[in-house]
Amino acid sequence: MGTGQELYKKAKCIIPGGTQLLSKRPEMFLPDLWPAYYRSAKGITVTDLDGNEFIDMSIMGVGACILGYGDPDVDAAAKAAIDNGVMCTLNAPEEVELAELLCELHPWAGMARYARSGGEAMSLAIRIARAHTGKEKVAFCGYHGWTDWYLAANLGADNSLDGHLMPGLEPAGVPRSLRDTAFPFHFNQIEQLKDIVAKHGKDLAAIVMEPGREISAEGGFLEQVREVASATGAVLIFDEITTGFRMTAGGIHLMIGVNPDMAVFAKSMANGYAMSAVIGISEVMESAQSTFISSTNWTERIGPSASLATIKKYIKENVAEHIIGIGNAVMKGWDEAAKVTGLKLHTSGLPTLNHFSLEYPNETELTTLFIQLMLERGYLAFNQFKPSFAHKQEDIIRYITVVTEVFAILKEANDSGTVMNKLKGPVARRGFYRLTSKKD
Numbered sequence: 001m002g003t004g005q006e007l008y009k010k011a012k013c014i015i016p017g018g019t020q021l022l023s024k025r026p027e028m029f030l031p032d033l034w035p036a037y038y039r040s041a042k043g044i045t046v047t048d049l050d051g052n053e054f055i056d057m058s059i060m061g062v063g064a065c066i067l068g069y070g071d072p073d074v075d076a077a078a079k080a081a082i083d084n085g086v087m088c089t090l091n092a093p094e095e096v097e098l099a100e101l102l103c104e105l106h107p108w109a110g111m112a113r114y115a116r117s118g119g120e121a122m123s124l125a126i127r128i129a130r131a132h133t134g135k136e137k138v139a140f141c142g143y144h145g146w147t148d149w150y151l152a153a154n155l156g157a158d159n160s161l162d163g164h165l166m167p168g169l170e171p172a173g174v175p176r177s178l179r180d181t182a183f184p185f186h187f188n189q190i191e192q193l194k195d196i197v198a199k200h201g202k203d204l205a206a207i208v209m210e211p212g213r214e215i216s217a218e219g220g221f222l223e224q225v226r227e228v229a230s231a232t233g234a235v236l237i238f239d240e241i242t243t244g245f246r247m248t249a250g251g252i253h254l255m256i257g258v259n260p261d262m263a264v265f266a267k268s269m270a271n272g273y274a275m276s277a278v279i280g281i282s283e284v285m286e287s288a289q290s291t292f293i294s295s296t297n298w299t300e301r302i303g304p305s306a307s308l309a310t311i312k313k314y315i316k317e318n319v320a321e322h323i324i325g326i327g328n329a330v331m332k333g334w335d336e337a338a339k340v341t342g343l344k345l346h347t348s349g350l351p352t353l354n355h356f357s358l359e360y361p362n363e364t365e366l367t368t369l370f371i372q373l374m375l376e377r378g379y380l381a382f383n384q385f386k387p388s389f390a391h392k393q394e395d396i397i398r399y400i401t402v403v404t405e406v407f408a409i410l411k412e413a414n415d416s417g418t419v420m421n422k423l424k425g426p427v428a429r430r431g432f433y434r435l436t437s438k439k440d
């Protein structure tokens with residue numbers, strides 16, 4: 001067990017749940033063996049606390065580091081912000097330049113507000129939508145963060161969020177009075193949204209969704225959602241926290257051609273620096289002034305400075321084209337490696353937000369073994385991959401060679417029934433569950 005796992009054991013005793021983000025729990029990857037903490041990260045190379053170096057072919061800071069770790073241009077902008085003072089009695093001028101840039105990229109939008117995390121920005125958007133409409137209920141599809149308006153969907157019927165985030169998400173601590181304020185519908189299921197509108201239309205403040213991700217909109221689904229929102233008077237909010245700056249400079253909705261009333265960005269917009277934004281049509285955004293939305297740390301200077309540098313570089317270097325090429329190469333490589341080794345595998349998702357599933361009843365065991373074998377070969381690997389500008393085609397060629405070798409071992413282990421014997425620790429645990437500090 002490395003220094004990282006030792007530290008994680010301590011963390012679980014002093015930090016409930018061990019980490020600040022569910023998706024960074026080492027148990028989700030490789031229990032007892034995942035390096036857990038990093039000493040440094042640069043480009044696509046991660047160094048753990050014991051000085052071991054790994055190439056990151058997994059989720060690149062949960063999708064935040066679109067340019068790669070420690071991008072020199074973004075870091076220079078952050079350092080300049082530090083040199084000039086990150087906090088002051090006066091405001092950071094970068095806030096205005098960033099609002100102009102975001103509205104220029106999304107011509108339907110007229111105004112922007114900021115926060116520093118995705119979930120926080122989503123709460124801000126919902127508050128503005130409720131303030132604007134004077135209504136309270138929300139129809140939503142997909143995952144939108146940890147805050148009360150969203151988890152309220154699991155009050156009473158504890159399976160509402162199944163299929164949207166993960167089964168078993170507990171809403172303890174969310175006021176019971178929020179019951180019946182958030183209603184889920186599934187992507188491409190316009191009838192489900194229409195049902196919600198039929199029952200709650202007169203009280204509906206917002207319709208919230210990602211405009212696409214795992215699957216694309218079919219049969220004019222987004223156009224129909226737009227129509228329903230306009231007809232009902234609900235504010236249409238596109239959550240672009242994960243999809244934003246993944247396929248194009250801005251929201252993925254720009255490629256689809258359906259405009260929301262508000263869109264929310266975080267993650268990739270600042271290459272890992274804390275930053276999030278809500279943009280929207282001016283008429284809706286102005287309602288931010290009829291409620292109270294205000295926080296000291298939303299005025300610090302590093303976030304908007306890093307975001308401006310990230311977006312400018314993204315446009316200048318045509319990062320979208322690069323990462324789409326890298327993502328496609330990885331998906332093709334997985335398919336070919338599976339074919340060569342006879343492993344049953346299915347790839348899915350956008351090229352820049354992709355993953356594979358191993359089509360076996362013991363998929364979790366097999367995927368855990370994949371992660372273990374790749375780690376032993378110097379890779380942080382997972383069955384998901386989020387490409388960055390720092391990944392080059394030659395990195396992918398080397399990676400796929402190693403993947404092919406590992407897939408062959410998986411196939412042999414599965415055929416001979418020795419997958420569990422080969423695992424050096426417990427099987428990965430996905431989903432939401434409680435960590436007990438000492439034994440887990």
Ligand SMILES: Cc1ncc(COP(=O)(O)O)c(C=O)c1O
Pocket residue numbers: 117118119120122143144145146210239240241242266267
């Ligand atoms: C679509 C979507 N919305 C909201 C969030 C929450 O953002 P954050 O983790 O920055 O609070 C995420 C994070 O994964 C997301 O993918």
